[in-house]
Amino acid sequence: MSKSEIIPIISNAIDSNCYLILDEITAIIDTGAGMSDWLIKKINEIVNLDQVSLIINTHGHADHCGGNSFFKNAKVFAHVLDADEMAEGWLYGTSGLRGSAEPLKVNVSRKLTEGDSIELGSMALKVLHTPGHTPGSMCLLEEERGILFSGDTLFSGGGFGRVDLGGNAGEMLRSLKRLTELDFTLLLPGHGGVAQNGRNHAALAYRYAREFLI
Secondary structure (H helix, E strand, O other), rough: OOOOEEEEEOOOOOOEEEEEEEEEEEEEEEEOOOOOHHHHHHHHHHOHHOOOOEEEEEOHHHHOOOOOOHOOOEEEEEEEHHHHHHHHHHHHOOOHHHOOOOOOOOOEEEEEEOOEEOOOOEEEEEEEOOOOOEEEEEEEEEOOOOEEEEOOOOOOOOOOOOOOOOHHHHHHHHHHHHHOOOOOOOOEEOOOOOOHHHHHHHHHHHHHHHHHHO
Protein backbone atom coordinates (compact mmCIF):
# COMPACT_ATOMS: atom_id res chain seq x y z
CA MET A 1 0.00 0.00 0.00
CA SER A 2 1.39 3.38 -1.00
CA LYS A 3 1.95 6.23 1.40
CA SER A 4 -0.15 9.23 0.46
CA GLU A 5 0.62 12.90 1.02
CA ILE A 6 -1.62 15.96 0.94
CA ILE A 7 0.09 19.23 0.04
CA PRO A 8 -2.06 22.33 0.62
CA ILE A 9 -1.42 25.29 -1.67
CA ILE A 10 -3.10 28.20 0.07
CA SER A 11 -4.11 31.18 -2.05
CA ASN A 12 -4.12 34.81 -1.00
CA ALA A 13 -5.50 35.98 -4.35
CA ILE A 14 -8.55 35.30 -6.51
CA ASP A 15 -7.51 31.66 -6.87
CA SER A 16 -9.03 29.03 -4.66
CA ASN A 17 -6.90 26.91 -2.41
CA CYS A 18 -5.62 23.81 -4.16
CA TYR A 19 -4.74 20.48 -2.62
CA LEU A 20 -2.20 18.28 -4.35
CA ILE A 21 -2.50 14.62 -3.41
CA LEU A 22 0.43 12.30 -4.05
CA ASP A 23 -0.68 8.68 -4.01
CA GLU A 24 -0.89 5.87 -6.56
CA ILE A 25 -2.87 8.46 -8.49
CA THR A 26 -1.57 12.04 -8.47
CA ALA A 27 -4.59 14.27 -8.07
CA ILE A 28 -5.43 17.88 -7.37
CA ILE A 29 -8.56 19.21 -5.70
CA ASP A 30 -9.48 22.50 -7.41
CA THR A 31 -7.08 24.37 -9.69
CA GLY A 32 -7.56 28.09 -9.06
CA ALA A 33 -8.74 30.67 -11.58
CA GLY A 34 -6.01 30.09 -14.15
CA MET A 35 -5.20 33.81 -14.31
CA SER A 36 -1.74 33.84 -12.73
CA ASP A 37 1.24 31.56 -12.91
CA TRP A 38 2.19 31.59 -9.22
CA LEU A 39 0.06 28.55 -8.46
CA ILE A 40 1.31 26.58 -11.44
CA LYS A 41 4.92 27.39 -10.59
CA LYS A 42 4.29 26.25 -7.03
CA ILE A 43 2.82 22.94 -8.13
CA ASN A 44 5.55 22.44 -10.72
CA GLU A 45 8.14 22.70 -7.94
CA ILE A 46 6.57 19.60 -6.39
CA VAL A 47 5.48 17.51 -9.36
CA ASN A 48 5.54 17.78 -13.13
CA LEU A 49 2.16 19.08 -14.28
CA ASP A 50 1.83 16.21 -16.75
CA GLN A 51 1.95 13.76 -13.85
CA VAL A 52 -1.34 15.06 -12.46
CA SER A 53 -3.88 12.60 -13.85
CA LEU A 54 -6.98 13.65 -11.92
CA ILE A 55 -8.67 16.96 -11.13
CA ILE A 56 -11.53 17.02 -8.65
CA ASN A 57 -13.50 20.26 -8.78
CA THR A 58 -15.53 20.83 -5.63
CA HIS A 59 -17.93 23.02 -7.63
CA GLY A 60 -18.30 24.88 -10.90
CA HIS A 61 -17.05 28.39 -10.16
CA ALA A 62 -14.22 29.91 -12.19
CA ASP A 63 -11.88 30.45 -9.24
CA HIS A 64 -11.91 26.69 -8.63
CA CYS A 65 -11.79 25.26 -12.15
CA GLY A 66 -10.23 28.02 -14.26
CA GLY A 67 -6.81 26.42 -13.96
CA ASN A 68 -7.92 22.99 -15.19
CA SER A 69 -6.42 23.57 -18.63
CA PHE A 70 -2.88 23.64 -17.22
CA PHE A 71 -3.12 19.91 -16.52
CA LYS A 72 -3.17 18.42 -20.00
CA ASN A 73 -3.26 14.76 -18.95
CA ALA A 74 -5.87 15.03 -16.21
CA LYS A 75 -9.43 13.81 -16.20
CA VAL A 76 -11.96 16.02 -14.44
CA PHE A 77 -14.38 14.80 -11.77
CA ALA A 78 -17.23 17.02 -10.55
CA HIS A 79 -20.74 16.63 -9.21
CA VAL A 80 -23.40 15.82 -11.77
CA LEU A 81 -25.49 18.88 -10.83
CA ASP A 82 -22.68 21.28 -11.77
CA ALA A 83 -21.44 19.35 -14.82
CA ASP A 84 -23.80 20.94 -17.38
CA GLU A 85 -23.02 24.46 -16.18
CA MET A 86 -19.32 23.66 -16.44
CA ALA A 87 -19.75 22.26 -19.95
CA GLU A 88 -21.59 25.41 -21.07
CA GLY A 89 -18.85 27.51 -19.53
CA TRP A 90 -20.72 30.34 -17.83
CA LEU A 91 -20.02 28.91 -14.38
CA TYR A 92 -22.97 30.57 -12.65
CA GLY A 93 -21.88 33.99 -13.86
CA THR A 94 -18.28 33.67 -12.66
CA SER A 95 -16.56 33.05 -16.01
CA GLY A 96 -16.18 36.83 -16.40
CA LEU A 97 -13.95 36.92 -13.33
CA ARG A 98 -11.14 35.89 -15.65
CA GLY A 99 -11.44 39.12 -17.67
CA SER A 100 -13.02 37.57 -20.75
CA ALA A 101 -16.55 37.57 -22.13
CA GLU A 102 -16.01 34.08 -23.53
CA PRO A 103 -17.36 31.05 -21.69
CA LEU A 104 -14.85 28.84 -19.89
CA LYS A 105 -15.94 25.39 -20.94
CA VAL A 106 -14.94 22.49 -18.71
CA ASN A 107 -15.41 18.90 -19.80
CA VAL A 108 -16.30 16.65 -16.87
CA SER A 109 -15.07 13.09 -17.36
CA ARG A 110 -16.91 11.58 -14.39
CA LYS A 111 -20.10 12.99 -12.96
CA LEU A 112 -20.17 12.28 -9.26
CA THR A 113 -23.12 11.73 -6.96
CA GLU A 114 -23.68 11.42 -3.22
CA GLY A 115 -21.79 8.53 -1.67
CA ASP A 116 -19.39 7.91 -4.57
CA SER A 117 -15.87 6.91 -3.61
CA ILE A 118 -12.78 8.26 -5.38
CA GLU A 119 -9.99 5.72 -4.96
CA LEU A 120 -6.52 7.25 -5.17
CA GLY A 121 -4.48 4.40 -3.71
CA SER A 122 -4.10 4.31 0.05
CA MET A 123 -6.51 7.24 0.23
CA ALA A 124 -10.20 7.18 -0.65
CA LEU A 125 -12.43 10.25 -0.81
CA LYS A 126 -16.15 9.95 -0.13
CA VAL A 127 -18.39 12.37 -2.01
CA LEU A 128 -20.79 14.38 0.15
CA HIS A 129 -23.29 16.43 -1.81
CA THR A 130 -23.50 19.76 0.04
CA PRO A 131 -25.49 22.19 -2.12
CA GLY A 132 -26.00 25.81 -1.19
CA HIS A 133 -23.02 27.56 -2.76
CA THR A 134 -23.91 25.94 -6.10
CA PRO A 135 -26.38 23.12 -6.88
CA GLY A 136 -23.53 20.65 -7.25
CA SER A 137 -21.22 21.80 -4.48
CA MET A 138 -19.62 18.88 -2.71
CA CYS A 139 -17.27 18.09 0.12
CA LEU A 140 -14.82 15.20 0.10
CA LEU A 141 -14.34 13.15 3.25
CA GLU A 142 -11.31 10.99 3.98
CA GLU A 143 -12.92 8.95 6.72
CA GLU A 144 -9.88 6.98 7.92
CA ARG A 145 -7.83 10.12 8.55
CA GLY A 146 -10.72 12.39 9.57
CA ILE A 147 -10.05 14.94 6.81
CA LEU A 148 -12.70 17.08 5.11
CA PHE A 149 -12.05 18.98 1.88
CA SER A 150 -14.93 21.42 2.17
CA GLY A 151 -14.73 23.53 -1.00
CA ASP A 152 -16.73 26.71 -0.52
CA THR A 153 -19.32 25.14 1.74
CA LEU A 154 -17.35 25.68 4.96
CA PHE A 155 -14.40 27.88 5.86
CA SER A 156 -12.33 28.03 9.03
CA GLY A 157 -13.51 30.43 11.70
CA GLY A 158 -17.18 29.78 11.00
CA GLY A 159 -17.30 31.13 7.47
CA PHE A 160 -19.39 29.68 4.68
CA GLY A 161 -19.82 30.28 0.96
CA ARG A 162 -21.95 32.95 -0.65
CA VAL A 163 -25.32 31.88 -2.02
CA ASP A 164 -25.90 34.45 -4.78
CA LEU A 165 -24.00 32.83 -7.68
CA GLY A 166 -26.06 29.72 -8.32
CA GLY A 167 -26.64 29.02 -4.65
CA ASN A 168 -29.56 28.69 -2.28
CA ALA A 169 -29.72 29.83 1.35
CA GLY A 170 -31.93 27.00 2.55
CA GLU A 171 -29.69 24.36 0.99
CA MET A 172 -26.61 25.99 2.48
CA LEU A 173 -28.16 25.88 5.93
CA ARG A 174 -29.01 22.19 5.57
CA SER A 175 -25.54 21.38 4.25
CA LEU A 176 -23.85 23.13 7.15
CA LYS A 177 -26.04 21.29 9.62
CA ARG A 178 -24.99 18.04 8.01
CA LEU A 179 -21.32 18.92 8.44
CA THR A 180 -21.85 19.47 12.17
CA GLU A 181 -22.82 15.81 12.40
CA LEU A 182 -19.72 14.45 10.65
CA ASP A 183 -16.74 12.92 12.38
CA PHE A 184 -13.73 14.84 11.08
CA THR A 185 -10.80 16.72 12.57
CA LEU A 186 -8.81 18.43 9.82
CA LEU A 187 -10.65 21.04 7.74
CA LEU A 188 -9.20 21.84 4.32
CA PRO A 189 -11.39 24.62 2.87
CA GLY A 190 -11.59 26.23 -0.57
CA HIS A 191 -10.33 29.59 0.75
CA GLY A 192 -8.52 30.69 3.89
CA GLY A 193 -6.40 28.67 6.24
CA VAL A 194 -6.64 25.01 7.16
CA ALA A 195 -7.89 24.23 10.64
CA GLN A 196 -7.90 21.53 13.28
CA ASN A 197 -11.03 20.67 15.29
CA GLY A 198 -13.07 20.91 12.11
CA ARG A 199 -16.39 20.07 13.70
CA ASN A 200 -16.11 23.13 15.91
CA HIS A 201 -15.77 25.33 12.82
CA ALA A 202 -18.79 23.62 11.27
CA ALA A 203 -20.86 24.22 14.40
CA LEU A 204 -19.87 27.89 14.40
CA ALA A 205 -20.71 28.28 10.72
CA TYR A 206 -24.10 26.66 11.22
CA ARG A 207 -24.82 29.05 14.08
CA TYR A 208 -23.86 32.06 11.96
CA ALA A 209 -25.86 30.76 9.01
CA ARG A 210 -28.97 30.44 11.14
CA GLU A 211 -28.56 34.10 12.09
CA PHE A 212 -27.84 35.50 8.64
CA LEU A 213 -29.60 33.19 6.15
CA ILE A 214 -32.99 32.73 7.82
